[in-house]
Amino acid sequence: MSSIAEKVIEGDVRAVARLIRDIDDGMPEVREVLKELYPSTGNAYVIGITGSPGVGKSTLVDQMVHHIRKDDKTVGVLAVDPTSPFSGGAILGDRVRMQRHSMDDGVFIRSLATRGHFGGLTQSTRSAIDVLDAMGKDFIIVETVGVGQDEVDVVKSAHTTVIVVIPGMGDDIQAIKAGILETGDIFLINKADREGADKTMSELRLMIDMNKRKYQDGKWKPPILQIEAVFDKGVSEFLEEIKKHREYLLRTSGELQFRKKRNRVREELSDMIKKRLFEEVLESITETGQFDQAVESIVEGKIDPYSACDNLVLPAIEGFLGDPVKG
DSSP states (O other): OOHHHHHHHHTOHHHHHHHHHHHHTTOTTHHHHHHHHGGGOSOSEEEEEEEOTTSOHHHHHHHHHHHHHHTTOOEEEEEEEOBOTTTSSBOOHHHHHTGGGTTOTTEEEEEEEOTTOTTSOOHHHHHHHHHHHHHTOSEEEEEOOOOGGGOOGGGGTOSEEEEEEOTTOTHHHHHHHHTGGGGOSEEEEOSTTSTTHHHHHHHHHHHHHTTGGGGOTTOOOOOEEEOBGGGTBSHHHHHHHHHHHHHHHHHHHSOSOGGGSHHHHHHHHHHHHHHHHHHHHHHHHHHTTHHHHHHHHHHTTSSOHHHHHHHHHHHHHHHHHHOTTTO
16 A cells, blocks of 8 residues: 555545645546545545535534534535636635634545536545545535535435525525435525525425425435524534434445445446546547647638537547557
């Protein structure tokens, strides 16, 4: 095992921070380290926190870390921030909000950039989860950038997925039905002291009740809680619901390593293959100068972009698949 992998498993914070930075930057050498760490994963409990911008996700996560640490459990936080249009890096707003935990050795907080990925999670985030898992964290909280109903990827990596809303969201509540509703294990109405909290509760309950058939035969029915995260009101009750959901998963499946179940492994491997193919094919095209030539041909009106794409991609895929070294 490499020294980096050994340090990560031993809990070396600097080694973990450097490795996650290299993962976020797309450094190719991290693949070998991740291969070594993978057998040490599958022990942490992963909680996904998602919701539209401004609902108070970061404040909630800050309070969650506070309560988890009171139980003497270690926690890692991955805050997926919007990518800066200028530097390409994460804006890091979430780490600013969680400064009170910065000196706690039992807490590791890292912001990751979305890199323009609108599903809420990138492959780098999934890899970072594995790193914190191998590091030995008891809980990993993934707070995803709020992009509405498209943000459903978090459910693929979390044991418990939490949807956060606030009173007065109006059409946003209706939008939940179109995408995120099926992925939520717990619904939170934050800032519940605002007018309209009860109305929002009724709307969410109505939507969940519309799927009664889904929750028959003892299946988990998502609870709806009202909280005021900034005042730490209702957070301990919320964590009790997470505990109940964890017990439900243990009772119904017998184990928590659901990320290694066939359908989830299939999805994650498929995403990984797509990313690897994209990187390899694009590199082979750009190295030969064919990509720039195609751009010029499109600009000059000599070819349409659809034909240019076919002319570039199809031969590159054939060459990639036929190459015994890459294959």
